[in-house]
Amino acid sequence: MDIRGKSIILSLAILVTMLGIWEMSVHKPESSEPLSEYELLMGGAEQESRVPPPSDVLKLAASELSNPFYDAGPNDKGIGIQLGYSLYRVLAGYLLAMLIALPLGFVIGMSPLMYRAINPFIQILRPISPLAWMPLALFVIKDSEASAIFVIFICSIWPMLVNTAFGVSNVRKDWLRVASTHELSRLRTALTVILPAAAPTILTGMRISIGIAWLVIVAAEMLVGGTGVGYYVWNEWNNLDLTSVIFSILMIGLVGMLLDMILAAAIKRVKYQE
């Protein structure tokens, strides 16, 4: 068997073992003692708030995923709808960031003057936690939806910008000479030589950005509330529905992985060997 087959079997073995340990450790033996006074006071909530076993999570997942888009009021929407809200915000902020970062990255990468002029701003703004912008965004924009999108915008712009500028400024001089000996205009040079040459670096920046954006959207939605998978996690925690919390955590991971895989596939398409 090749290493691929072996690794799949090993992964499955690890998964089953972990789930087994988890299942065993949370299954309390049926308590025969009568409820204590405290437990009575909590109305049996203690019983509910133990970490649920994976079998419960799987059961919930099956029922949630069989109807992911149901909508029964503001506090009861299907996981599909919640993920949809989050994806919408992430993509909106991300596309806005692309619209600015790619052209600006080209300008910075092609002009040493612009690089020097703009670099200090990037250096100061880049290390700021995206959530630190939230109060300012809420105050200025006065709209929680737009503020969440802004936070995604601001966190995903830096890797794209920096990688684009880096990729563009490091295009091999030989290739630029080919462009100039063929009398290509600056725009044509940018599109037919610099863009394909820098594409793997640019897309790597975009891959980092989408990862960060997906990390940040959960936190942002916990703050602004209303809709989205971040809000969903927080809401289920307030409901003490840990099964749903665990289920949504897994879904966040799954969607994040899919987003990453899309960008990885795009990188593979534009990668070239020198």
Next chain:
Amino acid sequence: MKNSFVQVQNLAKRFPIANEEELTVFENANFAIEKGEFVCITGHSGCGKSTILNALAGLDEPTQGCVIMDGKEVVGPSLERGIVFQNYSLLPWLTVMDNVKFGVRARWPNWSKEQIESQCHKFIDMVGLNGTELRKPSELSGGMRQRVSIARAFATQPKLLLLDEPFGALDALTRGNIQDELINIWNETKQTIFMITHDVDEAILMADRVLLMSNGPRARVAESVVVDIARPRKRAEIIDAPEYYKIRNYLVNFLVNRSKELSGSSPSLNEEPLTVNPGVETRPMPETKAIA
């Protein structure tokens, strides 16, 4: 000189060096290239051959002097001058076909798709690469890559072709084959070619004239050696030509002995290199020490 196709006039290149007098690579370089001529230039590393070629290409500005092609001064690169670099300079994300197309499309933006394709195929065939059109450069050997680069340059049919040590990185066998191909293409297209080479045999095989440069700094284009051997020349037969060893000895002698002696003294303004024809002249060769 006055009516030549290419005129290099009092060309000089100097570099400022920190805390030192500026470095003069060469100055007062004067020479001409006629239409349809195949001219090689040779000299030791660092004497300024690439600098001269880049000035001809318009890629690099000389400190002084100018290059005139077809009656116009060369300012900046142009599609009228095709270049083949030693490191091929292919675009690695494009296929063989698309690399050649890159040049053709830039040259004739108004051509139809069919015209462009047929021009590309013609030159890909000419360098013997048909069947590899869809490969990327990374899937080709060094010799094949250089063929693509030659096809790209020839396909744009420039008035002047500049080749900077095009075969320097290739093994002897491959080099021989591509030399033959280059001669064949040149026979068909009658393009004007200026080529840098370190290889004396290559220069004799291909050139009408070989320009000899003395060692730098302050190198000079010292002599213009006429290669008076009938064409078509074949690699296997050229060594039987009576002129062959005379020319070869002359060139080797220059590179081994005289290039050093001549270095350090610049020519005067408008001074042209001495024309010699070692194949026919009985003029005694200066110090015939070096033999094959």
